[in-house]
Amino acid sequence: MKKNLVLAICLLTAHVAMSQKFITRAGEIKFEASMPAFEEVAAKNTTASCILEESTGDFVALVLVKAFKFKVPLMEEHFNENYIESTLFPKSTFKGKIINFDAAKIASTKMAYDIEGELTIHGITRKIKVKAYIAKYSGKITITSNFSIRPVDYEIKIPNIVKSKVAEDVKITYNFILDKK
Template sequence: MVKKNIIVIVLLIVSNISFGQKYSTRTGNIAFEASVPSFEEVAAKTNTASAVLDASKGDFAVLALIKGFRFKVALMEEHFNENYVESAKYPKATFKGNIADFNLAKVTDKPMTVTITGELTLHGKTKKIIHNATISKSGGAIVVKGAFDVKPQDFDIEIPSVVSKKIADNIEVTYDLTLSK
């Protein structure tokens, strides 16, 4: 009886692995650029974002821990976490969405453009985001790359007037995610 249950469990696990449509990563790259010409660079990146793609539905989700973003200047990173995005109070940013008309069978090693629609939650606020991205296969992995702009005021992130001229009104967010089964 115990042997039979173990065999059933193993078969369920193997079938889930073989036919599973979920691709994921915990080492996704996300960066943002908020620099203004003639001033110090305002940019950060993380390579610890988590992402999941349900290839059967095209559902796509990304999570980034705010404290995972690294700046060239440590003081800028400190101000970002403590004064702007308040990472102790709002520790993560999430995106939950869908890739329109996603069909895994059509994904090849040649990047194709797709439209992703979803909701970005940052600093306790949620905003609908629609943007184009590219998707391709690399070995057994799915690579999703994209970019979109956000405005700090859309997420109730206050930029003090003293530095407001040094930070772009539109902040470009880019991502490069290699998702594996």
């Protein structure tokens, strides 16, 4: 009995030690909602956090909404105060899983994976599935993707006066370079 307990503790310790998390606090997320012939509606955030659990493919990302930077300060102010309401909804999150993720197969050549999970924006959570490209360079894992969302799906109201200047589908791209923790 004592040997079984010692063996179980050793196996658990080995599993925890082998379980690796990759993390970044400097992930880049961009979005664009521009319409032709109008001023660019685009922003960039370089402070997104992301964690990847190597053994399970669990994938979590968090972005502080106020950290999105626009070329035009007034546009940034309207984004935070009127559209995304960053005082009420200060962060957006994604919690999901990389489907069929196998860390042993990650190489320097990008491989396509599906990521499924829940995206929360403006206090609304919706299930999404996106295609991501994953590679490993010098011990770091890179995850990139692009996808679109509809502001209306997240109850983000665009005033009629500017509705024609903002795309119905917002293009989002992200780039995470994660270090072993």
